[in-house]
Amino acid sequence: MVPYTIYDYPNLRRTGMRLGMVRSIALLLALVLVTVSTACSTIPFHMESELAMEHAKKEKAKMVMYDWMKESNPITGIYSDVVDEFNARTDLNALISVHHIPGTPYYSKLNAGIAANRGPDIFMSHAAGVLEKYAAAERLLSLDNAFAKDPEWKASFNPGVLDLLSYADETYAVPSSFAVVALFYNKQIFKHYNLTPPRTYDELLSVIRILTKNKVTPFAFGAKTPWTAAQFTEMVANRIGGNEPYDAIMEGRGSWLHPSFIETGHVMQELRDLGAFPKQFLELDNVAVNLMFKQGQAAMLVTGSWAINQLIAEDSEIKDSIGVIQFPAFTNGKGDVDTWLGQTSVNFAINAEAKDKSAAIELLKMFTSEKYQRRIAEKGGDIPVIKLELDPERTPLLTQELQKKISNMKRLFIFYDVGLGTVIGDEYNQTIQAILAGKKPEEAFANLEIFTNLHRGN
Numbered sequence: 001m002v003p004y005t006i007y008d009y010p011n012l013r014r015t016g017m018r019l020g021m022v023r024s025i026a027l028l029l030a031l032v033l034v035t036v037s038t039a040c041s042t043i044p045f046h047m048e049s050e051l052a053m054e055h056a057k058k059e060k061a062k063m064v065m066y067d068w069m070k071e072s073n074p075i076t077g078i079y080s081d082v083v084d085e086f087n088a089r090t091d092l093n094a095l096i097s098v099h100h101i102p103g104t105p106y107y108s109k110l111n112a113g114i115a116a117n118r119g120p121d122i123f124m125s126h127a128a129g130v131l132e133k134y135a136a137a138e139r140l141l142s143l144d145n146a147f148a149k150d151p152e153w154k155a156s157f158n159p160g161v162l163d164l165l166s167y168a169d170e171t172y173a174v175p176s177s178f179a180v181v182a183l184f185y186n187k188q189i190f191k192h193y194n195l196t197p198p199r200t201y202d203e204l205l206s207v208i209r210i211l212t213k214n215k216v217t218p219f220a221f222g223a224k225t226p227w228t229a230a231q232f233t234e235m236v237a238n239r240i241g242g243n244e245p246y247d248a249i250m251e252g253r254g255s256w257l258h259p260s261f262i263e264t265g266h267v268m269q270e271l272r273d274l275g276a277f278p279k280q281f282l283e284l285d286n287v288a289v290n291l292m293f294k295q296g297q298a299a300m301l302v303t304g305s306w307a308i309n310q311l312i313a314e315d316s317e318i319k320d321s322i323g324v325i326q327f328p329a330f331t332n333g334k335g336d337v338d339t340w341l342g343q344t345s346v347n348f349a350i351n352a353e354a355k356d357k358s359a360a361i362e363l364l365k366m367f368t369s370e371k372y373q374r375r376i377a378e379k380g381g382d383i384p385v386i387k388l389e390l391d392p393e394r395t396p397l398l399t400q401e402l403q404k405k406i407s408n409m410k411r412l413f414i415f416y417d418v419g420l421g422t423v424i425g426d427e428y429n430q431t432i433q434a435i436l437a438g439k440k441p442e443e444a445f446a447n448l449e450i451f452t453n454l455h456r457g458n
Contacts, residue, residue, distance in 0.1 A: 061094040061355040063121035065363075066113075067346075068106040074309045075177070075346075075380040076100070082366050094359035096122070107422065114139055114351070121354040122363060125173060127164035127343050128414050129421035134349065135167035141350040142170040146361045153365060156386045161344050164414060175344030176367045177382035179304045180406055181231050182340075183328070184311065187321040189216060189299040197323060199337070201239070201267075201330045205274070211299055212275040220298035221277040222284025223436050226429035227417055229268075232302045233432050234341050234416055235327040237264040242334030243411060250419055252456060256445040260334075265432075265441025272436060282437060294318060302327065306345050308381035308398050324402050339411040343418060344385060423455050 065083070069076040080098070087095050099120070101109055106124075113119035114134070125131045134140050147154040154162075158178075165173040185197055193214060198204035208218045223229040237246065241260025248254025271277065278284060278292070293301040294316040301307075312319040326337040348367055350360045366372060373384040378394040383403060392400060417425025431448045435441055 059093070061359065063094050063096050063355050063360065065096050065098045066101055066106070066110055066120040066123040067098060068102050068124055069100050070102045071100065074313075075376060075382065078372060078375050078380060079176075079367075081375075082363070082372055086363050086366060089362075092356075092359045092362060094356040096363060117353065119351055119353075121351050121356075122360050123349060123351070125347050125349045126415075126418045127173070127175075127347055128419045129425070130418055131165060131173055131347065131349065132167045133421065135170075135172045139352055140172040141352050141354060141357055141360070142172060143174065143350075143361070143364075144170050147171065150365075153368070156368070158385055158387060160412070161385045164343060165347055173347040173349040174364050174368055175385045176346045176348065176373075177306070177344070177376055177380075178342070178385050179306045179345035179383065180340040180342030180402070180412070181235060181302065181304050182324050182326065182402060182405070184293070184301045184303065184307075185323050185325070186293070186296060186299050186318055187323050188296070188318065190323075195299075197325045198328045199325075200328050201333075204328050207299075208271070208274055208276045217278055217292075217298040218276045218300055219271075219278075220289045220293035220301045221281050222286065222289040223282050223433050224288075225285040226426075226433045227415075228286045228289060228303075229436060230417065230429040230432045231304070231341065231415060233264050233268055234413075235302065236267050236330075237261055238339060238341065238413060239327065239330045239333045239335035239337075240264060240267075242336075243339065243413060244334075246413060246416070246419075249452075256449040256452065261445050262441050265435045265444060268432070268436055269441070282433075304342065304345065305381075305383055305399075305402055308396060308402070312381060312396055312398055322398055324398060324405065326405060336410055338408050339413065340406060340409055341415065342412055343414045345382070424452050427451050427455075 067079065069079065083096050083098055086092065110119065110123055119139075125134065131140075157174075161175055161178060162171055165171055165175065183197075189195075189211075190197065193210055193216070195207050195210065196203070198207050211218045221229070221232065234246075237260055240263050241258065245254055245258040245260045248258075249256070272281075278298070284292070289301065290303070290307055290310055292298050294311060294313075296317050301311075310316070311322055326340070329335065329337050348364050350357065350364070354360045368386060370386065370388060373386050373388055374390070376382045377384045377388070377390050377399060378396075381396045381399045383399065383406075384390070390400075390403075413419075415425070416428045419425070420428065427448060431444045435444050
């Protein structure tokens with residue numbers, strides 16, 4: 001813009017000029033200023049656009065996302081690509097930085113941040129009871145308006161995957177992958193001892209006896225991290241008692257003294273005494289258990305489908321020799337082998353105080369887009385959450401095999417420490433750990449009953 005000078009009219013008057021001349025000069029100056037101003041606003045339009053864009057870039061909202069992923073996990077790389085693409089988009093006025101907080105510290109740090117009103121804008125959460133606590137405290141953004149504006153987005157999800165992500169009839173998170181617990185087995189070991197994958201508990205006992213006779217560890221199993229042992233027991237309890245005992249606990253009308261829970265405790269001690277687990281199982285965490293199976297040191301592993309990408313990784317000695325089946329049925333048990341334990345394994349929620357809510361919703365759409373859902377299944381081995389036909393040439397065989405098994409799913413029940421919330425759920429995990437260490441099931445579940453009655457609703 002051309003610089004200009006404002007004249008001091010009183011000084012002009014002191015020169016002795018006539019008022020008419022002063023008015024003429026003033027008029028002339030006004031015309032000049034209008035001309036200059038017009039020139040400034042019309043000539044450099046492209047410069048103003050560039051400046052505006054540059055200003056917008058500088059003013060992009062800086063948002064934070066928390067996840068519990070490990071850098072070594074193949075899925076972490078896919079999620080990083082999503083964030084990189086998000087940050088490169090020129091149509092969004094926000095940038096995302098990701099904080100990886102794997103393991104136990106995750107929820108402690110998340111809860112502390114949210115309580116202090118400085119929590120992340122977007123974060124991973126488990127479903128059901130865990131997510132509900134944040135929603136009930138009005139800490140989450142409801143996604144119902146976003147679904148109403150983009151009904152195709154909601155329609156893209158597989159049936160049922162959003163059911164455990166709702167509170168008071170509103171949805172508060174979307175999943176990026178789906179997980180179920182299954183029994184994985186080493187095909188080489190089974191072939192060597194002429195074993196058939198067990199369909200019933202009696203057949204499982206037979207397999208265990210043959211393996212232990214030949215000094216082969218039947219299960220890669222550990223209880224140092226309590227939830228890894230608990231998920232095994234949750235399958236046992238379902239096969240014995242069916243859905244009703246746990247449903248009743250979830251609804252606040254059931255009891256841990258139900259015979260199916262007590263019998264589950266005795267089954268776990270029976271398996272322990274038969275040598276189904278490693279001798280040092282109380283000292284083994286989830287990482288050690290997975291490594292044990294990958295190295296061919298055990299014949300079977302009960303874990304979630306989230307472990308597939310690790311089981312078939314290049315460092316796995318059995319990556320091409322793993323089979324998968326439903327957890328076996330129990331004689332006279334009320335559970336069905338086509339009832340699966342699981343959940344939407346990775347869920348993304350938006351903080352109610354997020355700096356740019358519309359941009360955060362766009363990030364969630366990217367996580368659940370066909371482009372990245374296909375990669376999550378084909379590269380990471382996870383089960384996609386949207387309606388998607390996978391390329392069999394690119395999808396891991398183990399993932400394909402599991403997907404065939406769950407195609408006949410009749411019911412899905414959620415992990416106890418998720419469905420019941422962390423307080424009661426963690427106490428259940430500790431109860432199982434105590435039973436495996438030698439505590440009588442009747443006493444352990446009686447204590448859990450008292451604890452549950454005291455803490456229900458917390």
